[in-house]
Amino acid sequence: MSEDRRLEVLRAIVQDYVATREPVGSRMLVERHALGVSPATIRNDMAALEEHGLIAQPHTSAGRVPTDKGYRLFVDQIGTIKPLSAAEKRAIQVLLDDAVDLDDVVERTVRLLAQLTHQVAVVQYPSLRRSTLRHLELVPLSPQRLLVVIITDTGRVEQRTIETAAEIDPGVTAELRARLNVIGAGRRLQAMTTELEALPQQFAPEHRPLVNAVSEQLLDALRQDAEERIVLAGTANLARSDLDFSRTIGPVLEALEEQVVLLKLFSEMDEETVAVRIGSENHHEGLAEASIVASVYGGEAPSDGVARLGVLGPTRMDYPGTMGAVRAVARYLSRILAG
Template identity: 55%
Template sequence: MSADDRRFQVLRAIVADYVATHEPVGSKSLVERHQLGVSPATIRNDMAALEDEGYIAQPHTSAGRIPTDKGYRLFVDRLSQVKPLSAGERRAIQAFLSEAVDLEDVLRRSVRLLAQLTRQVAFVQYPTLSRSSVRHVEVVTLDRRRLLLVVITDTGRVEQRLVELDTDVTDEGLLALRTLFATAAVGRRLGDAASALTDAAATVDPDVRPLVVPSVAVLLDSLVEHPEERLVLSGTSHATGAWADQPGALRGVLEALDEQVTLLKLLAALETPDAVVVSIGSENDDANLSTTALVSAGYGSGQTLMGGLAVVGPTRMDYPGTMAAVRAVARYVGEIVAGR
């Protein structure tokens, strides 16, 4: 084993012990807990070299060392592969998520599950609107001057909109409206459907225009909304424990979690489903997240990215376990959303 490989084994042991105990790690405890196959003096020399290179640091005046952001980065980069979850864990995730009744339920279950599996804060992004298509539009008459429009997308999203009319609903108007939605909206990407509806509504018979035009306007509002700018968050209470010894950092983390724009920017770096991305400490642009690690993955169908999900925790997190959980949940969410 080369000196570099041996030093990495020492770094890996320091990361493991610090994540487990939250206490700085000394050479004596490394000798006692890990079979590193070298003398205590060699371990002390390796720790000194790791400190010189910026991979570990000495907090305060304690004898122990803790990993730096650079040390965690090397540790994560050298994980040759993410350890898969056990068959039992995978079955449990699949069973829990497959019981979801709709997209909203899938997303809520997935973040709750991620937060429980990792004991960290988890969040998931709604499927990106630009890649969704209209699967069905239902028109329901509520009373003489009110309609309910129900839009279902191929990603399983359900939008309901109320239409208030100035004139009574007529059979001719309803038929014209349903025909218009079926021909101009169903089967099209949301942006294309919006354009087609706008064009088609301009040419409808004047007799049905008082019903069709306001209904189309309401539907357009649901098509041009951006649900991908919405997030579902779970496990915020875990942050309190994770940063209990750093109240100043905790305030910043909670502030960042409150800012959906910040979290969405972090997910914007995702390019394909199934690749797990880890950003550590100062690699996060937001100063409020300088004490955090973010483990994220995209979900979708094949190479089509529909959205992203992530776990946020302190830099001293269980990286292999968190990466495995994020990847597994992202995979199942993608399968369920793509299959709806």
């Protein structure tokens, strides 16, 4: 069996199984695909694919279905990610261009991605640690209360309130605001840690409690476990995929409810234009029959991204179409945040 034909047979099996949800037989492949060989030859090819663990026979008299390993080879061999139609591109532009702030952008993005892919969409909020500071404001709320406002280049706004035992000196507040903006302007927030830790020593002893409190709040905001969060949409799409799971979809729903699980999966994915985790590649028992397609957004290169977005669904997924939708939405979202 030639290597090229084996890949063609595998591709045809994946495409037919994704389209029909039915195990694929050799006669069906011959009828639907111009493979140029007889059913007997196809059967031999399928036997070899099965021997290599790329397809499996769910029942004695049935056709074959792709395995996780087969899906992985199929995804790795995809030469061109399916582009979106002109109508889909216009839908992205119209929906996201009307967003009024970051929260609105994220909400619109996650709904759009769920609609485009018919899967569960997941969008991670831009990480403070990987964002660049645009401005930091200190707003007195009362003689002993101070509001710390962090504004990033992605439009994310984080607010923290500080209460002090002594009355807050407006002059110290103004000086502290100026120094913080000099330290952080145009820099990624995670690069400010050393300066924030040293900042209290630059003020008189009687003012250090306030400066220390502000520095601690900023450092706390930069801790990844404290500021990471995600938004979901399209969970109802799982109900339409119930037959794709040998067990109930309960474990998948439970995993979706645990934000820490999804954040961990996102963090473990490669920083590629589009990354795919298939079935057993997800290190979580509840997602052993699910696939995740994700991309970073918010940077000129994947390594510069501020967060991830993606979709989760059964391994029987339209990978070219899903990868195209995820890539397109990530790119458009990056342009919006850059603007």
